[in-house]
Amino acid sequence: MAEFDLIERIRRRAASRDDVLLGIGDDAALLRVPPERHLVVATDTLNAGVHFPGDSAPADIGWKALAVNLSDLAAMGAEPAWCTLSLSLPQADPAWLDGFLDGFLALAERHRVALVGGDTTRGPLSACVTVHGLAEAGRALRRDRARAGDDVWVSGTLGDAAAALAQWRQGGAADPVLRARLDRPTPRLALGRALAGLAHAAIDVSDGLLADLGHVCRASGVGAELDLDALPASPALRGAFAGDALRGLQASGGDDYELCFTAPSAAIDAVQRAAEASGTPVSWIGRIVAGSGVAVFDAEGARWTPPRAGYEHFGAA
């Protein structure tokens, strides 16, 4: 099967939108951006053995390749519109490609994202996705707008994906609920849009809560104080881990793709309404303070430090 056949296989399954003037099949896609909207662009690559376990189902890899990118749009409060896919495959395997597309396009359809271009090429298994979203001018969520006095919030629960990875690395079968969180993250797009114009700053939790909130603090020139007991945990995580191992996964585990955001304390009710309207649970976890760095305090008010560093692709973790 040649490259053109693979691309044709993708083209036949990709849905379109009215604002796609030219999709897969030309040198480039041609797209219409509505006036008064800003273009929001993010790109992320998943490499085999680095971003997903080698035994991952093709459909899960396809889902995750799009999900991690849509999560970046969620963290900007943007509405997703289009994406491109650059897929490197060790061999041209139509069955593998079909499985990958099952996951990728199921998530694309859920959020009305049109796949408008890309390429397939020979190489070690890797999927590079670029997503394009639209944001109302002046209402996009940024990392550099947190202010001292803001509340710090996080969506959903923390640590499930890292827990599944830890179980997988230890050679045991991962709890299926935890493994699903690793393989099929939920981009919090509805919440992100509901927070646009309301939250001061937002980021998605991909490297781990402390690392990602640290990015927000650095960009905003502030610090944060978190309440350890306020970090949300799923029943599955509590069933599998306890004590500092549990806390470490919540504070430093990556790949959750929840939103961490800050909002003025006067906006508590509005944040709760945004969470309800978007069907996304949120938890208050701390406050933005003057200064720098992210400090975590336990129930006794003592400073808590995580048992291990957050995940970095090039780091020592």
Added chain:
Amino acid sequence: MAEFDLIERIRRRAASRDDVLLGIGDDAALLRVPPERHLVVATDTLNAGVHFPGDSAPADIGWKALAVNLSDLAAMGAEPAWCTLSLSLPQADPAWLDGFLDGFLALAERHRVALVGGDTTRGPLSACVTVHGLAEAGRALRRDRARAGDDVWVSGTLGDAAAALAQWRQGGAADPVLRARLDRPTPRLALGRALAGLAHAAIDVSDGLLADLGHVCRASGVGAELDLDALPASPALRGAFAGDALRGLQASGGDDYELCFTAPSAAIDAVQRAAEASGTPVSWIGRIVAGSGVAVFDAEGARWTPPRAGYEHFGAA
């Protein structure tokens, strides 16, 4: 060196533009698209050992990673604006990254392209670039607008890049002029813009002239007849190859990144003016005809077939 340090290293060197509201450093870039312009998006990945020889200089890899993408914008008649870079590296090597950026950013600066986002990650050496351009509504060049009676044109010369690859594969040192065409292709952006609204159809020659013109013919529902002796060759190519080997490289060699385009025969003078205005030589090479397929005829009017198939990543070539 951690991923964040690599990204910071990239961020410090990346230039910006007035229409970049938010560049590298947030979850996504925030960009302003002018009204009355359409967004043009292309993405292409270069993998080590597949798209460039293993001994390529980092600066050449950086140049080429952007050039092949800008070439797609050229083939649409679009003006480049922004790009993202997703870079997979076997190890975090700041010297290698600096070399890569030397080539990548030199080309970006030449065409006023702002690098606005991306990621770096661990994995086999690979660069996935997405470029964003702007086109006047209704004037973008497409593959599916060639008409019977059109002239077929090509820019520059054909076969140099494939000749360098052939020399490299045979173990000899490639002619430096030819090797430069393989390592540092020139995206024909000025010509593409000058042809917008003038040419009927266009494509960039990445897979080989016959293969790429074949895409145009299939998309447009037409055929093409080419004059073998009209295919342009560089002095360096003529110095290194002759006969059918030379013809085969011109007709089927990939990686030239010249523009092949069709235009009504009444537009010959306008095409020549566009070529002069953009400082890009063009050659008439044949005609679009009713029917299908691309046929090549020699000086005696006999049908000529190339000695080998065009390059396909997953093909038998």
